Amino acid sequence: MKKILITGGAGYIGSHTAVELWKAGMEPIILDDLSNSYASVIDRLEEITGKRFAFYQGDCNKKSLLKSIADKHKIEGVIHFAAFKAVGESTAQPLKYYRNNVGSLMVLLQFMQERGIRDLVFSSSCTVYGQPDVLPVTESTPRKEAESPYGNTKKICEDILIDYVKSKPGIRVISLRYFNPIGAHSSAKIGELPIGTPNNLVPFITQVAAGIREKLTVFGDDYDTVDGSCIRDYIHVMDLADAHVKALAFLNGQENNFYDVFNVGTGNGNTVLEVIHAFEKVSGVKLNYVIGPRRAGDVVKTWADTTKINTVLGWHPHYSLEDCMRDSWNWQKSLR
Ligand SMILES: NC(=O)c1ccc[n+]([C@@H]2O[C@H](COP(=O)([O-])OP(=O)(O)OC[C@H]3O[C@@H](n4cnc5c(N)ncnc54)[C@H](O)[C@@H]3O)[C@@H](O)[C@H]2O)c1
Numbered sequence: 209m210k211k212i213l214i215t216g217g218a219g220y221i222g223s224h225t226a227v228e229l230w231k232a233g234m235e236p237i238i239l240d241d242l243s244n245s246y247a248s249v250i251d252r253l254e255e256i257t258g259k260r261f262a263f264y265q266g267d268c269n270k271k272s273l274l275k276s277i278a279d280k281h282k283i284e285g286v287i288h289f290a291a292f293k294a295v296g297e298s299t300a301q302p303l304k305y306y307r308n309n310v311g312s313l314m315v316l317l318q319f320m321q322e323r324g325i326r327d328l329v330f331s332s333s334c335t336v337y338g339q340p341d342v343l344p345v346t347e348s349t350p351r352k353e354a355e356s357p358y359g360n361t362k363k364i365c366e367d368i369l370i371d372y373v374k375s376k377p378g379i380r381v382i383s384l385r386y387f388n389p390i391g392a393h394s395s396a397k398i399g400e401l402p403i404g405t406p407n408n409l410v411p412f413i414t415q416v417a418a419g420i421r422e423k424l425t426v427f428g429d430d431y432d433t434v435d436g437s438c439i440r441d442y443i444h445v446m447d448l449a450d451a452h453v454k455a456l457a458f459l460n461g462q463e464n465n466f467y468d469v470f471n472v473g474t475g476n477g478n479t480v481l482e483v484i485h486a487f488e489k490v491s492g493v494k495l496n497y498v499i500g501p502r503r504a505g506d507v508v509k510t511w512a513d514t515t516k517i518n519t520v521l522g523w524h525p526h527y528s529l530e531d532c533m534r535d536s537w538n539w540q541k542s543l544r
Contacts, residue, residue, distance in 0.1 A: 213239060216239075216291065217238030217287075218249040219244060219290075222290075224448070225448075227398075228452065239266060250263045255395075264277055285459070287328075287452055292358070293358060294358070295407065296356075296407070298361075313330070329383075332385045334386065334471070334510060335355070335358070335362060336351045336359065336385060337385075338351075338352030343477075343511060380465070381459075382458070387473030387510075390410040391532035392535045396541070400539070410533075413483070414539075415540065423497060429481070438508055439511065441476065442478055444527030455470070476511060484497060490537065
């Protein structure tokens with residue numbers, strides 16, 4: 209069975225991807241320092257898959273640790289999720305973000321080169337597009353100046369990967385630009401577990417519905433959209449996980465150096481108010497929300513053109529917005 213190293217594999221997207229890799233006949237080897245996740249995720253993964261995945265707690269910036277893992281396991285590919293992702297914190301502590309997000313990629317590439325590991329899937333983000341001038345966003349839509357140090361780390365990492373792949377024979381890399389991952393595994397055993405106040409809409413919604421937070425503020429209802437609230441492309445985390453499986457399979461079929469980038473979204477945008485109403489419909493809970501003023505720096509609308517990933521990787525999303533809301537709500541209820 210092909211062993212795939214997953215940095216950040218105890219985190220939200222990494223843990224769901226571990227399930228999909230296993231289903232596809234690959235064995236995840238998880239490395240996570242648990243700076244934004246819990247060791248219990250590994251138990252939950254065992255409950256879902258029936259398999260105890262190898263887990264190493266530590267920092268992927270440490271090459272000696274990566275090497276010791278590769279001494280024990282024949283690693284044939286890497287998915288690099290490990291990063292810090294809080295946009296606000298990145299503005300207050302930029303060096304923390306550059307060191308972890310950019311530094312870890314460089315250490316990982318050196319390690320892969322030394323060990324002859326060819327394949328890497330990198331977690332990028334639609335944040336690299338900022339507020340696009342034309343919608344939907346294709347992969348050739350120009351990247352905008354980053355709105356935050358976090359966003360800039362993704363742009364810099366993409367640029368490093370382009371240069372690196374050009375320089376090394378046989379290296380094969382895909383950057384996946386995620387739109388807005390939401391939802392949870394249908395078992396409700398794993399899901400998004402933000403530490404502190406959630407930065408993202410859906411965990412905030414489910415925490416308000418669960419009585420953990422008093423109310424949700426919708427930042428603006430006077431934008432140029434169907435109901436005035438901002439639009440995002442929400443993608444179920446299991447669909448996103450599947451995109452990593454497809455990306456690895458595709459890399460495996462490339463003979464030479466390879467680098468490419470793919471959007472991962474549904475191709476549809478939903479407003480904040482549509483998300484709230486979908487949640488109310490599937491949960492039967494009336495959400496306590498208020499309309500507040502616009503929030504500085506918010507992208508008003510963005511959604512993906514997914515033609516490239518549909519045609520080249522043969523990947524298609526299967527979950528609807530209501531599926532996402534149902535799974536997120538079941539996950540939230542399981543936390544009580
Ligand atoms: N969730 C989103 O909305 C979103 C959108 C676009 C891109 N991304 C990117 O996807 C990736 C995964 O995001 P997520 O939502 O699963 O985040 P997450 O915080 O749930 O997962 C990241 C994991 O990496 C671990 N980690 C961080 N630094 C580490 C280090 N140096 N060594 C080892 N482990 C480390 C954390 O403990 C955490 O478990 C990140 O690179 C993120 O920037 C996320």
